[in-house]
Amino acid sequence: MGLLGGELAFAHALTAQERESVMALGSRKNYPADAHLLTEGDRSSHVLIIDRGWVTVSVSTDRGAPGLILGLRGPGELLGEMAALDPHPRSATVRALGPVEAQVISGDAFRRFLALHPRVSGLVIRQLTFRLRSADQERSALASLTVLQRLASRLTELSEASASAGPYAPSRASPTAGPRPAGPVVRLAQDELAATVGATREAVAKALRLLRTQNIVRTGNRMVEVLDPGLLALLADGHQE
Incomplete structure (x- = not known):
């Protein structure tokens, strides 16, 4: 089972130039404790890069709130990338555990950046793969x-x-x-x-x-x-x- 990201956080894996360029695409936003940064089922497509603080990533269940927490994400983590890459609604809710600062980048700007930066695109794919494997392990643990x-x-x-x-x-x-x-x-x-x-x-x-x-x-x-x-x-x- 794994709740925390097992690899280097997205922003920390970027070169200094890549990080400066991607951060320049968006704007800084502050969230209070318990705020929803992203909401399951929402049709928005922006992405977030956590700069300070920690959040939970959860999905709803048949038993209702608070649902199943799939992950804890902290500084440097990229969130919301799936909704930026496909037209489907958001698959999870992201909630602030305490005060959080994050860079908010539109989905369109993020997609254009990835098209021009194949190495960064590869980092996003690696992150998606890691999280998919982690979700599979969680489902196995719940069953066994x-x-x-x-x-x-x-x-x-x-x-x-x-x-x-x-x-x-x-x-x-x-x-x-x-x-x-x-x-x-x-x-x-x-x-x-x-x-x-x-x-x-x-x-x-x-x-x-x-x-x-x-x-x-x-x-x-x-x-x-x-x-x-x-x-x-x-x-x-x-x-x-």
């Missing part, structure tokens, strides 16, 4: 793994990202007093975690209780601290306590 396995896998992925690159999704709440976390921290609420693993909030709460009783994690307000990464990884692989 338990909620506990999916949650353990997700917490392992996000805690490793948090430990190596700082918080990927800063909490919208102000820091509270208390001891400094000893382990890596995943800063998502339980309903958001549930949406990342395709489970109900109740099922995720039950799995978290089990992980807490085994001293594998500690939970708080919009926070899961990983205390035993090794055991969590074993659970993700299917080893039971």
